[in-house]
Amino acid sequence: MTAHILTIGDEILIGQIIDSNSAWMAEQLNLQGILVTKIVSISDTAEVIRKALDDSFTETNLILMTGGLGPTKDDITKKTLAEYYGVGMSFHEASFERLSEMFARWGRSTTPAHREQCFMPDNAKILTNKAGTAPGMWFDNAGKVAVSMPGVPYEMKYLMEQEVLPLITKTFPGKPITHRTILTIGEGESRIAHRIQDIEDGLPNHIKLAYLPNLGQVRLRLSATGDNLLELKKDLNTQATLIEACIPEFVFGYEKDTIENVMGQLLLKNKKTIATAESCTGGLVAHRITSIPGASAYFEGSIIAYSYALKEKLLNVAPEILKIYGAVSEETVQAMLKGLLENLGTDIGVAISGIAGPGGGTPEKPVGTIWIAVGDKNKTNTLKLQLGKSRSNNIKYTATKALDMVRRFLLENS
Amino acid sequence: MTAHILTIGDEILIGQIIDSNSAWMAEQLNLQGILVTKIVSISDTAEVIRKALDDSFTETNLILMTGGLGPTKDDITKKTLAEYYGVGMSFHEASFERLSEMFARWGRSTTPAHREQCFMPDNAKILTNKAGTAPGMWFDNAGKVAVSMPGVPYEMKYLMEQEVLPLITKTFPGKPITHRTILTIGEGESRIAHRIQDIEDGLPNHIKLAYLPNLGQVRLRLSATGDNLLELKKDLNTQATLIEACIPEFVFGYEKDTIENVMGQLLLKNKKTIATAESCTGGLVAHRITSIPGASAYFEGSIIAYSYALKEKLLNVAPEILKIYGAVSEETVQAMLKGLLENLGTDIGVAISGIAGPGGGTPEKPVGTIWIAVGDKNKTNTLKLQLGKSRSNNIKYTATKALDMVRRFLLENS
Numbered sequence: 169m170t171a172h173i174l175t176i177g178d179e180i181l182i183g184q185i186i187d188s189n190s191a192w193m194a195e196q197l198n199l200q201g202i203l204v205t206k207i208v209s210i211s212d213t214a215e216v217i218r219k220a221l222d223d224s225f226t227e228t229n230l231i232l233m234t235g236g237l238g239p240t241k242d243d244i245t246k247k248t249l250a251e252y253y254g255v256g257m258s259f260h261e262a263s264f265e266r267l268s269e270m271f272a273r274w275g276r277s278t279t280p281a282h283r284e285q286c287f288m289p290d291n292a293k294i295l296t297n298k299a300g301t302a303p304g305m306w307f308d309n310a311g312k313v314a315v316s317m318p319g320v321p322y323e324m325k326y327l328m329e330q331e332v333l334p335l336i337t338k339t340f341p342g343k344p345i346t347h348r349t350i351l352t353i354g355e356g357e358s359r360i361a362h363r364i365q366d367i368e369d370g371l372p373n374h375i376k377l378a379y380l381p382n383l384g385q386v387r388l389r390l391s392a393t394g395d396n397l398l399e400l401k402k403d404l405n406t407q408a409t410l411i412e413a414c415i416p417e418f419v420f421g422y423e424k425d426t427i428e429n430v431m432g433q434l435l436l437k438n439k440k441t442i443a444t445a446e447s448c449t450g451g452l453v454a455h456r457i458t459s460i461p462g463a464s465a466y467f468e469g470s471i472i473a474y475s476y477a478l479k480e481k482l483l484n485v486a487p488e489i490l491k492i493y494g495a496v497s498e499e500t501v502q503a504m505l506k507g508l509l510e511n512l513g514t515d516i517g518v519a520i521s522g523i524a525g526p527g528g529g530t531p532e533k534p535v536g537t538i539w540i541a542v543g544d545k546n547k548t549n550t551l552k553l554q555l556g557k558s559r560s561n562n563i564k565y566t567a568t569k570a571l572d573m574v575r576r577f578l579l580e581n582s
Numbered sequence: 583m584t585a586h587i588l589t590i591g592d593e594i595l596i597g598q599i600i601d602s603n604s605a606w607m608a609e610q611l612n613l614q615g616i617l618v619t620k621i622v623s624i625s626d627t628a629e630v631i632r633k634a635l636d637d638s639f640t641e642t643n644l645i646l647m648t649g650g651l652g653p654t655k656d657d658i659t660k661k662t663l664a665e666y667y668g669v670g671m672s673f674h675e676a677s678f679e680r681l682s683e684m685f686a687r688w689g690r691s692t693t694p695a696h697r698e699q700c701f702m703p704d705n706a707k708i709l710t711n712k713a714g715t716a717p718g719m720w721f722d723n724a725g726k727v728a729v730s731m732p733g734v735p736y737e738m739k740y741l742m743e744q745e746v747l748p749l750i751t752k753t754f755p756g757k758p759i760t761h762r763t764i765l766t767i768g769e770g771e772s773r774i775a776h777r778i779q780d781i782e783d784g785l786p787n788h789i790k791l792a793y794l795p796n797l798g799q800v801r802l803r804l805s806a807t808g809d810n811l812l813e814l815k816k817d818l819n820t821q822a823t824l825i826e827a828c829i830p831e832f833v834f835g836y837e838k839d840t841i842e843n844v845m846g847q848l849l850l851k852n853k854k855t856i857a858t859a860e861s862c863t864g865g866l867v868a869h870r871i872t873s874i875p876g877a878s879a880y881f882e883g884s885i886i887a888y889s890y891a892l893k894e895k896l897l898n899v900a901p902e903i904l905k906i907y908g909a910v911s912e913e914t915v916q917a918m919l920k921g922l923l924e925n926l927g928t929d930i931g932v933a934i935s936g937i938a939g940p941g942g943g944t945p946e947k948p949v950g951t952i953w954i955a956v957g958d959k960n961k962t963n964t965l966k967l968q969l970g971k972s973r974s975n976n977i978k979y980t981a982t983k984a985l986d987m988v989r990r991f992l993l994e995n996s
Contacts, residue, residue: 179794181607181618182761184803188600190623195597204595205630209604209621223637238771238793279776301772320795322975339754348965357652358715362693379652380593381734385987389598444886449870451865454886458864461940461973469892472858472868472884474877478926482883482896512892524873561736 169202169340172207172224175209176217176235176245177319178207189234189324196328200337201344201397202230212236214248221252225312230340232332235319237285245316246305250289253307260288266296279349281403292316299326306335313339326401344397348404350388350411351425352418353572357381360388364414367407367425374400375407383565420575427571428456434578435466440515442574444470445483445508447495447521467513473504483507496521496533498550501541509545516544516577518570522553524562538566542573583616583754586638589623590631590649591733603648603738610742616644616752616809626650628662635666639726644754646746648734650906651716652698659730660719664703674702687964706730713740720749727753753984758811762818764802764825765839766832766991767986771795774802778828781821783810788814789821797979834989841985842870846990849880854929856988858884859897859922861909861935862952866981868877882928887918897921897933910935910947912964915955923959930991932956932984939973952980956987 173193187209194204206230210216212235224231237246250257264278264286264527271278278452285302288294292383295304295315300323303385305316315332317324352360356433357379368377374394380387390407392400411418421430435442444453454470457463473479484507493499504519522538536555541548551573555562587607593599601623608618619642623628626649638645650659664671678692678700685692699716700979702708709718714737719730729746731738766774771793775782782791788808794801804821806814826833835844849856858867868884871877885896890909893899898921899914907913916934936952943949950969955962965987969976 178790178805179803180605181608181621182612182803182805183605183607183618184763184794184801185796186600186602186605187621191594191597193597194595198596204597205625207595207601207623211619212768219614236623238795279772279828281772281775322972335590349598358693358695361695376592378592380598382599387598389593389596391592391596421947436963446865448872449869450877450881451860451868451884451886454865455863455869458862458886458888459974459977463864465758467864467888469888469896470865470884471896472865472872472886474872474881474883478883482885482925558736560873563869563873 169230170205170228170581171197171202171230171232172228173204173207173233174220174224174231174233175207175210175319176233177209178211181207181211187272189319189321192325193232193328196333197232197336198345198347200333202336202340203345212244213250214244215252217245217248218252219312229312230336231314233316234324236311237316237318246287246289249292249305249314249316250308253289254290255285255290255311257289260303262295263288263294263296264486267301268473270301276311285516294330295327297323297327298330299323304331306332307338317339324427343398344395345391345393346397346400346404347392348390348401348408350390350408350419350424351385351421351423352388352415353385353420353427353568355386355415357386360386360415360418364388364411367410367414371407372403383561384568420572426460427568427575429460431571431575431578432457432460432463432466434575434582435516438578438582441466441468442516442518443468443508443512443514444570445504445517445519446470446472447474447479447504448524449522449563449567449570450474450521452563453518453520453570456567456571468512471508471511479504482511484510494533496523496537496539498539498541501539501550502548505541505543505548516542516574518574520566520570522562522566524559524566525557526559536562537564540566540570540573540579542570544577544581547577547581551571583644584598584619584642585611585616585644585646586642586988587618587621587635587640588645588647589733590626590647591611591619591623592625594623595625603733603735606735606739607646607648607742610747611646611750612759612761614747614889616750616754617743617759626658628658628665631659631662632666635728643726644750646726646967647728647730648738650811651730651732660701660703662708663706663719663721663728667703667705667723669704670705671701671703673697674700674708674717677702677708677710680712681715684715709745711737711741712744713737718745720746722753757855758809759805760809760811760813760814760818761806762782762804762815763837764822764833765799765835765837766802766829767799767841767982769800769829769832770798774800774829774832778802778825781824781828785821789817789991797975798982834986840870840874841982841989843874845985845989845992846871846874846877846880848928848989848996852996854992855880855882856930856932857882857922857926857928857934858930858984859918860884860886861888861893861918862938863934863977863981863984864888866977867932867934867984870985882926885922893918896925898924908947910937910951910953912953912955913967915953915964916962919955919957919962930956930958930988932988934980934984936967936978936980938974938980950976952976954980954984954987956984958991958995961991961995
């Protein structure tokens with residue numbers, strides 16, 4: 169069983185928004201054993217939409233569409249679908265009632281555009297959208313199914329979870345495909361490939377391996393297709409275990425794990441608390457730690473000390489240290505860490521200071537020079553990074569590295 | 583002039599990565615007057631790649647491809663392109679030398695896979711990739727051009743900027759298209775459409791308007807196509823001015839502006855400094871402020887006080903306030919703000935406390951209850967948000983709202 173995803177709207181084609189919907193939808197379909205074989209973005213032009221539907225229906229029986237359902241004049245998906253199926257459009261009373269009630273609850277009234285949004289193609293099964301104003305639509309034409317949803321991510325997700333996925337399962341009972349992903353950090357794609365070459369060469373035909381590198385991390389994804397889901401999962405486990413045995417020092421997790429949740433789990437397990445003292449990362453480490461639900465069990469707080477004055481005042485860094493070694497130095501991050509642990513009283517701390525760029529570099533300390541200290545009151549690990557010129561990449565990479573240093577510190581000292 | 587973007591690799595189709603490359607490439611092409619009419623993601627299967635090339639070449643003369651160029655066995659783009667064009671592959675000495683030097687600089691040696699990466703289709707013009715190991719390729723078959731680049735975002739960007747875009751300009755002198763985007767915050771898509779209806783109805787035929795809503799912001803994008811770029815820009819300015827006059831209170835910027843850079847510019851202009859005291863946002867506001875190069879001119883630092891204890895210790899919040907009103911209350915964020923300004927000595931401060939979810943709600947204060955205070959030593963504005971159940975959305979939306987409150991505070995008080 170396959171599906172295509174069709175994204176409608178100029179905003180993706182002119183690069184003003186990134187298509188994050190398709191990845192999410194593809195993943196949900198995969199979990200149901202449905203293989204997405206194509207994702208296509210096209211403009212919101214009636215002729216182009218009709219051609220895309222025709223093209224896709226020659227390759228698949230299921231098309232999931234997003235976009236073009238808003239209340240404004242540039243949104244033509246609904247009208248185009250009615251034309252495509254050769255049906256008229258009627259006012260859908262229930263949708264308008266729901267919308268009016270929603271607005272009344274917010275103390276607002278509907279506009280004529282909202283009424284317009286409730287005209288629906290006559291052959292559509294209407295999918296109630298409790299997350300927004302535009303309903304979804306399900307078209308089944310002799311087993312060829314097209315689904316239309318709004319492009320706003322949380323509305324699309326609501327409709328997928330509550331309406332579309334259950335209908336898909338009912339309409340297309342699927343054939344199994346399953347994945348297993350090993351997450352690594354600290355080594356590049358080529359070198360990992362070299363280390364696991366024998367395993368990769370010996371993979372059975374129904375298992376595929378892909379390398380997904382990104383900013384210092386490489387994900388190794390094994391995919392298996394076949395008839396028996398339990399057998400497939402067993403096969404993947406066998407291969408994953410073999411691969412992991414070749415590169416144990418780089419594996420930090422599996423599937424949707426993140427460094428921050430793995431680190432969080434270790435803190436919980438070891439009953440330790442943590443705080444951060446950040447300069448160039450500006451709070452990103454704290455933000456990533458607290459993006460995990462339940463982080464309050466181990467995260468106490470942070471001092472973001474961007475200025476010299478605050479490094480002295482809030483982290484007790486001696487003015488002489490800043491004067492002699494500079495704010496970007498091993499001595500300073502060690503002093504920041506010490507001050508952090510003293511003032512916030514956590515078991516473990518992270519301190520970071522560096523030049524994120526694009527300005528602020530010197531010949532001795534060029535842009536991308538960043539120091540990290542991780543430790544407790546007995547032991548400290550420090551690391552100097554020499555990164556590139558992109559401020560955003562430098563900040564992100566440093567945050568990841570710092571979180572990984574905490575993870576390794578916890579593994580070494582427990 | 584049009585182009586297609588072709589993304590190769592299962593990682594997008596199974597939803598493990600989000601395709602951020604295509605948006606960036608589309609934007610760059612647009613700036614050169616090239617309209618991207620289709621973005622397609624397909625699997626890394628030789629047959630599928632060949633069919634996609636054939637399909638796209640019936641609609642366009644320019645295809646930009648990313649992905650499938652890595653050193654590992656799942657990367658088949660290069661071999662497939664050689665087959666597609668019916669040519670052989672030869673070892674490209676210059677690429678291997680560059681690669682060996684690069685690795686030598688890092689104190690590492692090359693692997694056999696790296697040597698393999700330097701075999702190139704005989705009809706390809708090789709594009710040097712100084713940002714990574716896999717070179718790009720340019721194929722020109724009687725005016726039908728296909729370009730192949732690695733999928734790693736910074737490598738693709740390097741190749742686009744240094745090699746591909748200049749070659750495109752030389753090969754296809756383009757016809758102008760231009761865009762103008764008005765950024766709004768604080769009002770929904772329908773209501774904005776209602777307010778600007780007369781202007782929208784009166785738009786000339788060569789100008790198109792699109793609404794791009796996302797988490798409390800709506801971008802209004804005007805696009806114009808024609809022959810004379812200067813005329814087009816003038817036309818867009820005229821229409822943009824008319825639109826803005828209908829909704830002045832919601833417009834915060836244009837094009838690639840963000841709330842954080844607009845706010846930063848206002849702080850600079852007013853010579854004010856800022857600090858944040860964050861609980862549920864966990865440092866995201868500080869991170870967004872410091873994502874702007876040069877933020878150190880106005881950003882001093884932050885206290886992330888997740889626990890009651892740190893709210894008392896670092897922000898001088900009286901224990902009675904926390905006891906009587908709770909950590910999520912107007913009284914607490916006001917006290918946090920006061921303590922922040924006292925302890926960090928900035929002109930302006932932001933304080934945030936709330937229940938981001940998914941746990942931690944009560945009947946009186948359900949998940950999504952969040953208080954924000956923004957002010958200086960003379961005046962404070964507070965706001966209560968009642969958001970949904972998504973932790974990630976709640977944190978992001980709150981950060982945006984807080985930054986906008988600072989922007990409005992600066993406009994009102996200067």
